[in-house]
Amino acid sequence: MRKLTSMKLGIAALAVYVFGGIGIFSGIWLIVFRRGVDLFGLGAGHTIGYLLLCVGVAFSILGVLLMRVFRNRF
Numbered sequence: 001m002r003k004l005t006s007m008k009l010g011i012a013a014l015a016v017y018v019f020g021g022i023g024i025f026s027g028i029w030l031i032v033f034r035r036g037v038d039l040f041g042l043g044a045g046h047t048i049g050y051l052l053l054c055v056g057v058a059f060s061i062l063g064v065l066l067m068r069v070f071r072n073r074f
Helices: 002-033 045-073
Strands: none
Touching: 002 045
């Protein structure tokens, strides 16, 4: 049972890390190519790009930290 739980936690940490990477690259794409374009009434493309970039970096760091903790604890 413990092995299965640690496997699920590892997969969750990897998923957070991957979503962070997707957020980083989509944020960079929005900053570079969608400057000044309105995105679905939510705001300018580059501002949402900055948001995605920052959240993506935070998720990537969180994913790496979770992987380190789960590897050392379980």
